[in-house]
Amino acid sequence: MKDMDTQGYTTADGRKIGGVVMEMKNITLRFGGVMAISNISFDIREGEIRAIIGPNGAGKSSMLNVISGFYNPQEGEVIYKGQKRPQMKPYQVARQGIARTFQNIALFEGMTVLDNVMTGRIRQMNAGLLAQAIWKGKAEREETENREAVEKIIDFLEIQHIRKTPVGRLPYGLKKRVELARALAAEPSILLLDEPMAGMNVEEKEDMSRFILDVNDEFGTTIVLIEHDMGVVMDLSDRVVVMDYGKKIGDGTPDEVRNNQAVIDAYLGVAHD
Amino acid sequence: MAQSSQAAEGLGSIPALLQRNAKQFADRPAYREKEFGIWQCWTWAEAEKEIEALALGLLNLGVNEGDFVAIIGRNRPHFYWSMVAAQSVGAIPVPLYQDSAAEEMAYVMDHCGARFAIVQDQEQVDKVIDVQDRLTQFEHMIYIDPRGLRKYDHHKLHQFSHVQAQGRAAHDEFITDLKARREKLDYDSICVMLYTSGTTGKPKGVVLSNRNIIEASRSSAEFDKLSRDEEVLAYLPMAWVGDFIFSIGQAYWCGFCVNCPESAETMQTDLREIGPTYYFAPPRVFETQLTNVMIRMEDAGRIKKWLFDRFMAHARRVGPAILDGKPVSAWDRMTYALGNVLIYGPLKDTLGFGRVRVGYTAGEAIGPEIFDFYRSLGINLKQLYGQTEASVFITLQPDGEVRSDTVGVAAPGVEIRIAENGEVYYRSPGTFEYYYKNEESTRSTKDPEGWVATGDAGFFEEGSGHLRIIDRAKDVGKMADGKMFAPKYVENKLKFFPNILEAVVFGNGRKECAAFINIDLNAVGNWAERNNIGYASYQELAGNPKVLDMIQSHVEEVNRSLAEDPMLAHCQVHRFLVLHKELDADDGEMTRTRKVRRGVIGEKYEDLLGALYDGSTEIFTTTEVTYEDGRKGSISATLQIRDAAVVPVGEHRKVAAE
Numbered sequence: 001m002k003d004m005d006t007q008g009y010t011t012a013d014g015r016k017i018g019g020v021v022m023e024m025k026n027i028t029l030r031f032g033g034v035m036a037i038s039n040i041s042f043d044i045r046e047g048e049i050r051a052i053i054g055p056n057g058a059g060k061s062s063m064l065n066v067i068s069g070f071y072n073p074q075e076g077e078v079i080y081k082g083q084k085r086p087q088m089k090p091y092q093v094a095r096q097g098i099a100r101t102f103q104n105i106a107l108f109e110g111m112t113v114l115d116n117v118m119t120g121r122i123r124q125m126n127a128g129l130l131a132q133a134i135w136k137g138k139a140e141r142e143e144t145e146n147r148e149a150v151e152k153i154i155d156f157l158e159i160q161h162i163r164k165t166p167v168g169r170l171p172y173g174l175k176k177r178v179e180l181a182r183a184l185a186a187e188p189s190i191l192l193l194d195e196p197m198a199g200m201n202v203e204e205k206e207d208m209s210r211f212i213l214d215v216n217d218e219f220g221t222t223i224v225l226i227e228h229d230m231g232v233v234m235d236l237s238d239r240v241v242v243m244d245y246g247k248k249i250g251d252g253t254p255d256e257v258r259n260n261q262a263v264i265d266a267y268l269g270v271a272h273d
Numbered sequence: 274m275a276q277s278s279q280a281a282e283g284l285g286s287i288p289a290l291l292q293r294n295a296k297q298f299a300d301r302p303a304y305r306e307k308e309f310g311i312w313q314c315w316t317w318a319e320a321e322k323e324i325e326a327l328a329l330g331l332l333n334l335g336v337n338e339g340d341f342v343a344i345i346g347r348n349r350p351h352f353y354w355s356m357v358a359a360q361s362v363g364a365i366p367v368p369l370y371q372d373s374a375a376e377e378m379a380y381v382m383d384h385c386g387a388r389f390a391i392v393q394d395q396e397q398v399d400k401v402i403d404v405q406d407r408l409t410q411f412e413h414m415i416y417i418d419p420r421g422l423r424k425y426d427h428h429k430l431h432q433f434s435h436v437q438a439q440g441r442a443a444h445d446e447f448i449t450d451l452k453a454r455r456e457k458l459d460y461d462s463i464c465v466m467l468y469t470s471g472t473t474g475k476p477k478g479v480v481l482s483n484r485n486i487i488e489a490s491r492s493s494a495e496f497d498k499l500s501r502d503e504e505v506l507a508y509l510p511m512a513w514v515g516d517f518i519f520s521i522g523q524a525y526w527c528g529f530c531v532n533c534p535e536s537a538e539t540m541q542t543d544l545r546e547i548g549p550t551y552y553f554a555p556p557r558v559f560e561t562q563l564t565n566v567m568i569r570m571e572d573a574g575r576i577k578k579w580l581f582d583r584f585m586a587h588a589r590r591v592g593p594a595i596l597d598g599k600p601v602s603a604w605d606r607m608t609y610a611l612g613n614v615l616i617y618g619p620l621k622d623t624l625g626f627g628r629v630r631v632g633y634t635a636g637e638a639i640g641p642e643i644f645d646f647y648r649s650l651g652i653n654l655k656q657l658y659g660q661t662e663a664s665v666f667i668t669l670q671p672d673g674e675v676r677s678d679t680v681g682v683a684a685p686g687v688e689i690r691i692a693e694n695g696e697v698y699y700r701s702p703g704t705f706e707y708y709y710k711n712e713e714s715t716r717s718t719k720d721p722e723g724w725v726a727t728g729d730a731g732f733f734e735e736g737s738g739h740l741r742i743i744d745r746a747k748d749v750g751k752m753a754d755g756k757m758f759a760p761k762y763v764e765n766k767l768k769f770f771p772n773i774l775e776a777v778v779f780g781n782g783r784k785e786c787a788a789f790i791n792i793d794l795n796a797v798g799n800w801a802e803r804n805n806i807g808y809a810s811y812q813e814l815a816g817n818p819k820v821l822d823m824i825q826s827h828v829e830e831v832n833r834s835l836a837e838d839p840m841l842a843h844c845q846v847h848r849f850l851v852l853h854k855e856l857d858a859d860d861g862e863m864t865r866t867r868k869v870r871r872g873v874i875g876e877k878y879e880d881l882l883g884a885l886y887d888g889s890t891e892i893f894t895t896t897e898v899t900y901e902d903g904r905k906g907s908i909s910a911t912l913q914i915r916d917a918a919v920v921p922v923g924e925h926r927k928v929a930a931e
Contacts (some may be wrong), residue, residue: 013424014424015424062751147310148309151309151310151311152309154309155308155309155311156420158536160310160535160536160538160539160541161536161542163310164542210421213421214420214421217421217424218420219419260610
């Protein structure tokens with residue numbers, strides 16, 4: 001593969017960012033006559049927090065869905081770990097180590113927090129149907145191992161007190177945290193967060209920001225996030241892609257993006273031709 | 274005092290007790306902590322190894338004898354080990370409240386000149402770093418949870434497990450020094466320094482010696498026949514003297530196991546899983562639990578509800594008597610036994626009290642209904658009275674002599690006397706040594722003979738010989754006729770009604786008492802909903818005539834109960850009004866710990882106070898309020914003033930203040 005950048009860089013606070021792990025090349029996504037994403041390219045580096053921002057309807061969630069394999073773009077290619085990714089189903093993408101959370105929480109409401117997070121370990125459970133049914137040998141061993149991994153995540157995200165609570169009974173902010181826990185349980189190398197702070201109050205946002213930073217710091221997880229709250233984005237991210245009407249209008253560090261005229265126009269509202 | 278400087282069997286310090294326990298109870302559990310969903314356990318032998326490794330690590334870091342080591346975090350075995358490790362190397366542990374602001378920590382750490390701090394996590398590390406520049410003597414910080422701390426400058430910052438590892442590596446180099454330092458400790462050496470919370474003025478460092486802690490632990494453990502088989506749940510702040518006595522003093526003396534919850538939020542679940550045999554909680558905790566039970570029973574099915582009501586009524590009637598070993602008819606006993614199978618047992622188990630043999634509450638007055646509820650279930654809940662300066666124990670209630678309105682008899686080894694003004698004084702082996710760097714306060718609190726002023730007013734009840742605490746001594750005043758005026762006592766009686774959130778009673782220097790009352794919006798709101806009473810605001814609800822009727826009936830009930838008490842019958846509330854706004858710390862009417870500021874309230878609502886005493890039936894008033902965001906506004910209302918029926922007091926005895 002050509003020009004794989006292996007250099008990486010060091011952030012202002014001393015974190016080492018690695019080479020490019022995923023590259024989006026000239027992605028175009030259409031729904032019938034609607035152009036959701038037009039000819040967008042950008043890259044994601046290992047260990048960085050990469051934000052995608054933009055006004056409503058800019059195509060951010062579509063972009064995330066392209067990364068997660070939910071949508072297949074009509075044009076362009078996704079290069080993951082140096083290889084062009086063929087058309088894939090979302091579960092195949094998940095197996096490659098990409099996990100996500102959803103804008104409107106998608107948890108199993110009737111199940112407990114613990115069970116929900118356990119579902120994130122599905123990739124690590126290989127015992128046969130029979131072994132699982134009688135819960136012997138490999139199945140038992142696997143469950144113990146997975147439970148241990150899940151308990152570490154529960155501890156990490158400080159949700160011990162709701163371990164046995166059905167998700168349906170939880171307030172919104174906690175559900176978001178449970179969803180993050182389930183995504184983390186998959187031990188992803190890339191974590192996609194679709195508006196992790198939407199609908200949260202200031203305190204919940206601060207908590208969530210801390211968890212995102214800690215996940216990145218502790219597990220070295222690459223994080224791609226979509227967020228509306230500009231303050232949060234600018235504080236958290238290493239680099240930001242700005243989209244508007246399906247086009248990329250800016251890409252760079254938070255400071256660069258903040259001073260980009262096209263970005264300012266998009267946010268303050270300038271008439272589109 | 275007549276004690277020798279060395280206790281029996283050479284057990285003159287906490288580290289010495291640890292050595293004994295590690296030999297005698299080697300394989301018995303010493304600490305448990307729930308982590309990753311599982312109870313992790315350390316035996317006494319293992320705990321001793323952990324503490325030794327840490328102590329060696331501290332020597333390696335250069336801890337000197339007499340250094341102060343600040344301990345900041347929630348109840349975890351690691352922090353208890355830290356305290357004992359610090360003692361082992363001759364240093365003095367100073368536990369701090371983990372939720373204090375950086376400023377308060379700065380004051381305490383600067384005051385004691387702490388050189389080292391052992392803290393929980395990034396949050397605490399950040400707080401200490403914030404104030405570090407002002408702490409001239411401060412050097413090294415040790416943290417337990419490494420999360421988020423990787424990028425920090427580690428010149429003077431160490432991870433707990435690394436300090437222990439270095440300690441183990443340097444075992445041969447430092448072990449002789451450690452043993453020498455440990456053996457130097459005796460009854461006179463300082464065991465711990467605890468800062469009083471400082472509701473008035475700056476916190477004071479209370480210095481407690483090994484004698485104080487061990488004697489207090491020994492005698493109280495004998496009083497309640499505590500053994501090595503007890504289980505306790507350590508969940509109260511480590512900076513509080515009670516936790517030090519229960520989780521270190523008594524635990525080391527008796528050799529029982531200290532269980533640490535997974536987090537503050539899981540305490541209720543962990544309590545149930547452990548099922549402690551010896552338990553302490555402030556009244557607030559018991560109150561919340563009871564409320565939860567009642568709310569859940571409201572939602573229960575009809576049969577369950579009927580069973581619950583039926584058997585609880587029976588328990589209230591005979592339960593306390595059975596617990597106290599008083600004669601109860603065979604039929605009642607049988608019904609109680611049936612209730613135990615159907616209701617009391619399962620309920621106790623759900624609450625985590627299934628195995629409680631000795632339970633204590635203290636700190637403030639507990640409502641008699643709450644107290645009796647737990648007693649009637651067969652939980653041996655008792656009251657004690659104490660303070661930091663006494664190494665907790667001043668009085669205790671013996672089994673079989675438990676009541677909600679007294680605090681019991683003098684604890685073993687404690688002498689008590691009541692001063693002329695009604696203030697309670699005590700002297701005991703647990704009496705603190707001195708306030709650190711504060712000779713003036715030491716002298717004004719503790720006289721040369723060792724008597725300590727508690728600051729509380731009380732009296733011994735005739736007949737039972739139990740102490741009754743009435744009020745803070747400085748709040749106790751005199752009424753116009755010279756009789757004792759104890760506002761807090763009356764306010765507490767009023768506040769025992771769920772509908773009354775706060776009460777402020779006036780009467781100092783006056784002929785009769787009057788009160789301001791705050792309704793509890795939750796309780797009264799709930800009541801209003803059930804009775805189809807519509808309201809749009811707090812103010813409207815507070816002014817509703819039916820609410821006033823209800824409050825009036827509460828006040829009159831309090832008056833009847835006061836009338837039965839010869840000491841305080843004259844404190845009956847003659848007139849009252851229900852305030853149109855909640856008393857609020859933002860308006861300066863209460864302290865942040867929700868204690869009413871009588872003076873401020875009296876001045877602010879001068880017009881209302883005047884109306885209480887001039888006989889008017891209503892008054893229009895305007896009050897300034899501060900909103901949460903700091904903006905100011907004003908509310909005005911016309912308040913009704915009600916007369917409450919009082920029970921005429923005939924011939925009664927003279928008060929202790931005479």
